[in-house]
Amino acid sequence: MAGRRTVADRLAAALSAVLGTTELPLRLRGWDGSVAGPPGAPVLAVRSRRALRRLVWSPGQLGLGRAYVAGEIDIEDDVFDTFAALRSVGRLAEKGRMVPPTARDRLGLVGTALRLGAIGPEPEPPAEEADLGRSGRRHSRRRDAAAISHHYDVGNDFYELVLGPSMVYSCAVWASPDTGLDAAQEAKLDLVCRKLGLTDGDRLLDVGCGWGSLAIHAAQRYxxxxxxxxxxxxxxxLARKRVAEVGLTDRIEIRVQDYREIDDGPFDAISSIGMSEHVGRAEMPPYARRLHDLLRPGGRLLNHAIAWNAGTTTWNPDTFIARYVFPDGELLGLGETVGLLEDGGALEVLDVEALRQHYALTLRAWVRRLEAEWDAAVAASSPGRARVWRLYMAACALAFESGEMGVNQVLLRRPGGEQPPLRRDAWV
Known part of the structure; x- marks a missing residue:
């Protein structure tokens, strides 16, 4: 019948309602094979009515994310092109949190689901979704351990496929886009050691040491x-195994320990690379005081952390990142981070370096490695876990490129002791 609306037509209307746009920048393929949307645009395949049902119950990034992790929505073209198109219109085009659909849009979404037979009970979230509700109050030691386990205890083999031989899970430092990930990560490790002014015999505390790469570099090279x-x-x-393989067990000790439990200071230097994002706004002042107390007078602290550049944030447990990637994580702005680290003058800021573009390059390299090793990554974890990492890393790369997110190294010192160099040339 002429003018009859296909499944894809109705899905396009539903997604437009969720995104808050009248012009969908994607081409949709419905579960019946019908297609709607602008020719040549990236294709998003909706493989199941369950995906639409998820959007009825959670009409935003969480519903979309759950459907993608569950394999009910799939990306048929380049992941970066697809996400860039999504971010170009409607509610996703505005920096900051995605605004929920209006009551009118939600009513239209329900109507579409009724016509397509997608109404029903809320589907169970994919198994990869975090549930920390039984782990105590937020940022208690028990709950922080559960949050870290959710993200990092997903299989060392999986991380090795994504990160490569460097096993460094933080922003690399690129001399140029052609540097290569492994060389860029080595450059970052060396930059950290130089900023901390490490010399032979210095005692370094690496808070959030990951798989031991910085510890090994600092012991071997400095x-x-x-x-x-x-x-x-x-x-x-794995960190202990790597340390043993390079013969450094006499110089490096790897502990499973909360930073709040360390009582064997002082240290000449402290590195905190990609860790303070897990601390939370309310816990930043005691975090800064604890690290201050663990430093000797004149000792240096390097805090390397992602920043939220798109205005003031409040913790929201119902975002895709909070449910699937970094539960209880919280991004602060650079100014707020510096203020909390200074903590009334207890720590003195020596240097701040922004590395926003470097993280975009790093994330794109990780996505390329994940996609190149997709079958092995799925075998090492799960299809849903691989999808989570692909989605979050690609989306974050675009957020760094747009300036919505940044990453900064803040170098501080505990007052006293020897004076620092007059110029930053000593560590650049």
Whole structure:
């Protein structure tokens, strides 16, 4: 019948309602094979009515994310092109949190679901979704350990496929886009050691040590003795194995330990690379005071952290990132982070370096590695887990490129002791 609306037509209307746009920048393929949307646009395939049902119950990024993780929505073209198209219109085009659909849009969404036979009970979330409700109050030691385990204890083999031999899970430092990920990660590790002013025999505390890469670099290249701490059992096991393989067990100790439990200071230097995002706004002042107390007078702290550049944030447990990637994580702005780290003058800021573009390059490299090793990554974890990492890393790369997110290294010192160099040339 002429003018009859296809499944894809109705799905396009439903997604437009969720995104808050009249011009969908994607081409949709329905579960019946019908297609709607502008020719040549990236194709999003909706493989199941369950995907539409998820949007009825959670009409925003969480519903879309759940459907993608569950395999009910699939990306048929380049993941970056697809997400860039989504971010170009409607509610996703505005920096900050995605605004919920209006009551009118939600009513239209329900009507579409009725016509397509998608109404029913709320589907169970995919198994990869975090549930920390039984782990105590937010940022208690028990709950922080559970949050870290959710993200990092997903299999060392999986991370090795994504990160490569460097096993560094934070922003690399690129001399140029052609540098290559492994060389860029080594450059970052060396930059951290230079900023901390490490010399032979210095004692370094690496808070959130990951798989031990910085500890090994600092001991091998600078003669430091290192205590590395993590809350991830799997990270610690592999870090210890890597330390033993390079013959550094006499210089490096890897512990499963909360930073609040360390009592064997002082240290000459402290590195916190990609860790303070897990601390939370309310816990930043005691975090800064604790690290201050663990430093000797004149000792340096390097805090390397992602920043939210799109205005003031409040913790929201119902975002895709909070449910699937970094439960209880919280991004602060650079100014707020510096203020909390200074903590009334207890720590003195020596240097701030922005690395926003570097993280976009790093994330794109990780996505390329994940996609190149897709079958192995799925075998090492789960189809849903691989989808989570692909979605979050690609979306974050675009957020760094747009300036919505940044990443900064803040170098501080505990007052006293020897004076720092007059110019930053000493570590650049």
């Amino acid at each position: 003669g430091a003795t290192v205590v590395g701490i993590t809350l991830s059992e799997e990270q610690a096991q």
